[in-house]
Amino acid sequence: MLDFIKDNRKPVITLGLVTVIAYVFYFLDEIKTTSVLVFGWGYAVPLVLAAMVGIIGERTGVVNIGIEGQMLMSAFASFFGSVITGNIYVGMLIGIAAGLIMGGFLAVAAVKWEMDQIIAGVVINIVAAGLTSFFYAPGKTLPQLVPVVSIPILSDIPLIGPVFFRNGIFALATLFIVLAVNFAIFKTRWGLRSRSVGEYPSAADAAGINVTRIRMINVTLAGALAGCAGAFLALEAAGTFARGLTAGRGFLALAIMIFGAWNPMGALAAALFFGLSTALASQLQADEVINIPQQFVNLLPFVMTLIVLSVAVGRVRPPAAAGQPYTKEG
Amino acid sequence: MSLTEQKASDKLGIFVRNQSIVVPIAAILVAFVLGGILIFLQGVNPLVAYKAIFSEAWFDSDGLLRTFQKTTPLVLAGLAVTVGLRVGLFNIGAQGQLISAALASALAGIYITNLSPILHVIVSLFCGVIVGALWAGIAGVLKAYRGVHEVISTIMLNSIAIGILDYLVSNPFKEPDQSLQRTKKIAETAVLPNIGVIPFGFILALIICLLVSWMLNKTTAGFRFNTVGKNKFAATYAGINMKLMVVTGMLLSGGLAGLGGAIETLGITYRFEPAFNAGLGFDGITIALLARANPLATIPAAILVGTLRAGGASLQFETGIEPEIVDVLLAITLLLVSAPILAKYLFRGKAQKSANVTSGWGN
Numbered sequence: 001m002l003d004f005i006k007d008n009r010k011p012v013i014t015l016g017l018v019t020v021i022a023y024v025f026y027f028l029d030e031i032k033t034t035s036v037l038v039f040g041w042g043y044a045v046p047l048v049l050a051a052m053v054g055i056i057g058e059r060t061g062v063v064n065i066g067i068e069g070q071m072l073m074s075a076f077a078s079f080f081g082s083v084i085t086g087n088i089y090v091g092m093l094i095g096i097a098a099g100l101i102m103g104g105f106l107a108v109a110a111v112k113w114e115m116d117q118i119i120a121g122v123v124i125n126i127v128a129a130g131l132t133s134f135f136y137a138p139g140k141t142l143p144q145l146v147p148v149v150s151i152p153i154l155s156d157i158p159l160i161g162p163v164f165f166r167n168g169i170f171a172l173a174t175l176f177i178v179l180a181v182n183f184a185i186f187k188t189r190w191g192l193r194s195r196s197v198g199e200y201p202s203a204a205d206a207a208g209i210n211v212t213r214i215r216m217i218n219v220t221l222a223g224a225l226a227g228c229a230g231a232f233l234a235l236e237a238a239g240t241f242a243r244g245l246t247a248g249r250g251f252l253a254l255a256i257m258i259f260g261a262w263n264p265m266g267a268l269a270a271a272l273f274f275g276l277s278t279a280l281a282s283q284l285q286a287d288e289v290i291n292i293p294q295q296f297v298n299l300l301p302f303v304m305t306l307i308v309l310s311v312a313v314g315r316v317r318p319p320a321a322a323g324q325p326y327t328k329e330g
Numbered sequence: 331m332s333l334t335e336q337k338a339s340d341k342l343g344i345f346v347r348n349q350s351i352v353v354p355i356a357a358i359l360v361a362f363v364l365g366g367i368l369i370f371l372q373g374v375n376p377l378v379a380y381k382a383i384f385s386e387a388w389f390d391s392d393g394l395l396r397t398f399q400k401t402t403p404l405v406l407a408g409l410a411v412t413v414g415l416r417v418g419l420f421n422i423g424a425q426g427q428l429i430s431a432a433l434a435s436a437l438a439g440i441y442i443t444n445l446s447p448i449l450h451v452i453v454s455l456f457c458g459v460i461v462g463a464l465w466a467g468i469a470g471v472l473k474a475y476r477g478v479h480e481v482i483s484t485i486m487l488n489s490i491a492i493g494i495l496d497y498l499v500s501n502p503f504k505e506p507d508q509s510l511q512r513t514k515k516i517a518e519t520a521v522l523p524n525i526g527v528i529p530f531g532f533i534l535a536l537i538i539c540l541l542v543s544w545m546l547n548k549t550t551a552g553f554r555f556n557t558v559g560k561n562k563f564a565a566t567y568a569g570i571n572m573k574l575m576v577v578t579g580m581l582l583s584g585g586l587a588g589l590g591g592a593i594e595t596l597g598i599t600y601r602f603e604p605a606f607n608a609g610l611g612f613d614g615i616t617i618a619l620l621a622r623a624n625p626l627a628t629i630p631a632a633i634l635v636g637t638l639r640a641g642g643a644s645l646q647f648e649t650g651i652e653p654e655i656v657d658v659l660l661a662i663t664l665l666l667v668s669a670p671i672l673a674k675y676l677f678r679g680k681a682q683k684s685a686n687v688t689s690g691w692g693n
């Protein structure tokens with residue numbers, strides 16, 4: 001526990017501060033504070049999951065610009081999977097499977113074929129947008145809603161309980177996924193190998209690590225998390241599918257990844273920052289405290305991304321080999 | 331290698347040498363076959379469907395005009411992405427630059443009065459080009475001085491442009507007494523005319539293509555661009571100012587996209603309405619990659635995409651197939667030209683490497 005705090009000083013301090021401020025507001029206005037936090041966390045969940053996809057890829061040396069398309073495809077698959085099978089749990093699995101396939105596709109294109117990683121990602125986005133808009137059938141509804149699960153004891157904590165521990169399956173799982181990815185990257189043998197491949201592939205190769213294989217596996221498996229993010233958007237957040245449902249979240253996630261310095265806990269803090277600012281702006285707009293046109297309130301995350309990136313890039317260091325295809329010598 | 335194999339490869343040599351033409355054409359054919367299977371699965375004869383697209387788009391004078399109208403901004407959007415690729419920048423924000431320019435030139439066409447026709451057109455086009463260039467310039471400056479990758483910044487700028495334009499056309503510049511959110515019509519003096527079935531803007535777009543091709547291949551500036559795009563380190567070593575090249579590259583790319591939006595407003599739509607130019611910038615990516623970042627090749631690539639876009643509507647009218655099939659056809663084509671699958675299958679070891687633009691997050 002102490003080690004964990006020491007390793008993640010900045011994110012832990014940020015999260016602690018946010019919690020304290022949230023409780024202050026909670027005592028001032030219970031209902032509004034809870035609703036802002038619920039909205040903010042709901043906004044942050046797909047961003048956090050998508051940022052994990054980016055982090056796993058880049059830590060192993062593969063840039064993933066296609067998260068947007070991977071999410072869109074998974075959202076589509078999970079929604080229409082649920083509609084066709086009449087069972088949302090089957091739909092969830094179909095969504096995750098779609099994410100895996102999309103992840104596998106990027107892996108093959110970027111690692112096996114050594115395609116330009118940025119172009120491969122953009123192609124994934126355009127292909128996903130094309131396929132989902134052609135096969136989209138309007139007027140379908142989910143067979144059932146995603147049930148809300150409360151974790152005993154934890155969900156009774158005021159404020160934090162209803163926000164984080166009384167949710168649909170994906171939103172609940174997200175916190176644990178972040179902790180698991182964080183542990184896996186920094187405390188396991190797999191994580192050490194992955195990071196060495198992302199920093200200095202030829203050294204990793206010399207040490208006997210199969211660079212191509214570990215990149216293929218990681219990029220493919222990360223796709224499953226994009227699948228979770230997509231399924232969350234379609235089944236839990238929106239409850240439906242629409243063309244272009246992901247609305248740029250895959251790109252926001254990349255900004256969050258950079259802002260969080262390629263660190264899962266950092267990305268979690270960054271995504272909460274994005275979610276809470278958006279939620280706060282909407283609430284202030286609704287209360288008529290501020291009076292800016294709704295269109296501008298909706299732009300907040302995009303403008304924030306540009307500002308955050310222009311401040312963060314240069315202060316944080318990406319994995320050294322991110323974006324570079326690796327060709328084994330000899 | 332045996333003698334017969336030698337002969338075979340000599341015969342195939344012409345194909346191997348012209349991979350940059352053979353691969354895109356093969357990609358288009360494969361995409362049409364795969365798309366045909368999708369159309370067949372919807373219970374329609376693919377040949378009837380494709381005939382509906384092409385007969386409407388090419389063999390009907392209204393349709394032909396529409397094909398050229400659709401093609402005109404696409405040529406420039408493709409050219410915008412192409413110029414970016416040549417400097418090693420992947421401008422996926424042509425969409426945002428194009429629409430902000432479309433509005434800017436519409437406003438110039440509406441609110442500037444008392445100008446002679448030719449001057450008014452030039453001023454309005456100029457306004458569009460400037461706005462498009464500046465919008466892309468933001469991404470250029472962010473990349474050169476803050477290290478923000480242009481793929482993220484331009485996609486953010488797309489969303490920001492859509493939001494701001496949505497506000498502008500629903501409030502200050504909205505056409506009065508109109509439920510649609512759009513501007514008024516531009517003044518007669520700002521209209522770019524059609525010459526028969528060919529919009530004047532199309533000719534303008536072709537001239538710009540030639541100019542850009544000449545600039546990239548025959549001038550010092552073009553040589554600098556190509557050097558930066560091919561090898562950043564060599565360019566720096568040769569004393570080329572990288573920051574300046576990144577910013578000029580984005581300005582030029584955005585200006586071209588902006589010209590596309592401006593021509594579309596002045597010569598085709600005569601007003602700004604957000605739905606008019608949806609997706610043009612993304613088709614520009616497909617066109618640029620289909621053309622292998624060759625400015626002259628963007629013309630046939632844009633004509634193909636423009637044909638499909640123009641014929642897509644009649645496809646739905648005649649066969650009931652959703653016009654989004656065009657998105658699928660283009661997506662498959664894009665996939666096949668950008669991934670080395672086809673080239674490897676056709677040419678094995680002789681396959682050329684495809685485009686490369688990756689630059690890291692921080693440099």
